[in-house]
Amino acid sequence: MSKLFFGTAGVPLSTRPFTTYQGVARVADLALGCMEVEFVQGVRMKPPEAVRVGQAATQNNVRLSVHAPYFINLNAREAEKVSASQQRIFQAAFIAGQLGASSVVFHAAFYLGDPPEQVFQVVRRNLAEVLVRLRENNIKVLLRPEVTGKGSQFGTLDEVLSLSQELEGVAPCIDFSHWHARTGVNNSYSEFQNVLKMIESRLGRPSLDNMHIHVSGIAYTKKGESKHLVMEESDLKYKELLRALKDNDVGGLVICESPNLEEDALLLQQTYLDLT
Numbered sequence: 387m388s389k390l391f392f393g394t395a396g397v398p399l400s401t402r403p404f405t406t407y408q409g410v411a412r413v414a415d416l417a418l419g420c421m422e423v424e425f426v427q428g429v430r431m432k433p434p435e436a437v438r439v440g441q442a443a444t445q446n447n448v449r450l451s452v453h454a455p456y457f458i459n460l461n462a463r464e465a466e467k468v469s470a471s472q473q474r475i476f477q478a479a480f481i482a483g484q485l486g487a488s489s490v491v492f493h494a495a496f497y498l499g500d501p502p503e504q505v506f507q508v509v510r511r512n513l514a515e516v517l518v519r520l521r522e523n524n525i526k527v528l529l530r531p532e533v534t535g536k537g538s539q540f541g542t543l544d545e546v547l548s549l550s551q552e553l554e555g556v557a558p559c560i561d562f563s564h565w566h567a568r569t570g571v572n573n574s575y576s577e578f579q580n581v582l583k584m585i586e587s588r589l590g591r592p593s594l595d596n597m598h599i600h601v602s603g604i605a606y607t608k609k610g611e612s613k614h615l616v617m618e619e620s621d622l623k624y625k626e627l628l629r630a631l632k633d634n635d636v637g638g639l640v641i642c643e644s645p646n647l648e649e650d651a652l653l654l655q656q657t658y659l660d661l662t
């Protein structure tokens with residue numbers, strides 16, 4: 387049976403003092419299983435601190451992942467912006483390696499009005515260069531482009547799965563809330579099942595054993611996601627989602643991005659454990 391772990395996007399709000407190091411211990415105190423280290427404003431953690439946090443995570447049996455900076459656009463017009471984006475992904479992956487984190491999540495690109503098929507080729511090529519650098523530096527961390535919440539952002543389910551199929555070292559980050567917000571649908575048991583079946587058919591069963599999932603309550607408009615919400619204030623059918631994850635014996639990490647972080651992470655975990 388696969389094992390699914392639940393945790394927070396960043397340090398739990400109830401952590402004192404409010405540091406990444408203490409956050410790991412707090413995740414364990416809350417009886418959660420994982421935490422995503424958020425470098426969304428930049429990778430500022432130094433390698434010795436990453437090693438220290440990683441040791442705390444091992445001791446506390448907390449699995450770590452990393453979220454790379456938001457300022458990434460592998461489809462940028464300017465070559466300098468592309469290389470800065472590649473460098474941010476590389477830097478996040480380097481520190482992830484020091485942390486002992488399994489994956490780096492990132493928002494790959496914006497379309498900027500370009501045809502999606504063309505953007506896919508550009509993103510694929512620029513991401514492949516990062517993968518070469520990771521291999522050269524012996525950094526064994528999966529790069530996980532995220533399913534994004536807005537129509538202006540590269541990152542449909544198909545795009546993320548295609549990158550994962552075509553590039554060794556790339557795997558999907560499936561954000562079910564984003565996908566629901568972006569499409570307006572994809573919010574029922576059968577639709578969640580379809581997403582999981584699509585992942586399995588395109589990437590194989592091992593990908594369902596080692597999934598990286600984002601979930602939160604979400605508000606949205608025709609343009610997609612507008613903001614994250616507390617689960618119970620949103621329309622996301624999280625119980626049906628958890629049922630689909632359970633029925634497919636999905637393993638991996640579920641990172642909760644609701645504004646109340648650990649409260650909803652615990653809600654998700656308890657709801658999942660109560661399923662029979």
Ligand SMILES: [Zn+2]
Pocket residue numbers: 453491492493532
């Ligand atoms: Zn994200």
